[in-house]
Amino acid sequence: ALHGEALFGSANCWQCHTPTLTTSPYHPMAELRNQTIHPYTDLLLHDMGPGLADNLGEGNVTGSQWRTSPLWSIGLTAAVSGGEAYLHDGRARTLEEAILWHDGEGAAAREAFRTMSASDRAALIAFLKSL
Numbered sequence: 001a002l003h004g005e006a007l008f009g010s011a012n013c014w015q016c017h018t019p020t021l022t023t024s025p026y027h028p029m030a031e032l033r034n035q036t037i038h039p040y041t042d043l044l045l046h047d048m049g050p051g052l053a054d055n056l057g058e059g060n061v062t063g064s065q066w067r068t069s070p071l072w073s074i075g076l077t078a079a080v081s082g083g084e085a086y087l088h089d090g091r092a093r094t095l096e097e098a099i100l101w102h103d104g105e106g107a108a109a110r111e112a113f114r115t116m117s118a119s120d121r122a123a124l125i126a127f128l129k130s131l
Helices: 002-010 074-081 095-101 104-114 118-130
Strands: 045-047 065-067
Touching (some): 095 118
Antiparallel strands (some): 045 065
C-alpha cells in the first residue's frame, strides 16, 4: 500500500483526489472547526471527457463535468454494498475500470496508470483499497 501511495502521487491522482483538507473555522459546532480530514477529493467539478458525459447539463455545468468523488473508505465498497460499482453511474465494476474510464482532466492520470507495470498497478489498487 505504501508503494501504491507513492504511485498515486507520481500519477498525479492527488490533483483532484486531494488527500488532506481542513474543515472551516466557522462551523457552528466548535468540535467540527479546523479538523484535518483525509477524504481524497477536492470536491470540485472536473471535465471528465465525453466518455463519462451524460449530456444532462445543469445550469452552467456540462454533462461531462463531475465532482471528484471522495476515495476515503472506498476499500469497504464491496463489503458494505455487497458488490462493486464505481463512478457516478456505477458503470465501473472494479477500481481498475474506474481509473481507465477517466478522461478529460483525468486523462494524464489514466495514462500513467495504464502504462504502469502490472505490479505497480496492483500496488496502486492495494493503496486505494486501504483507504
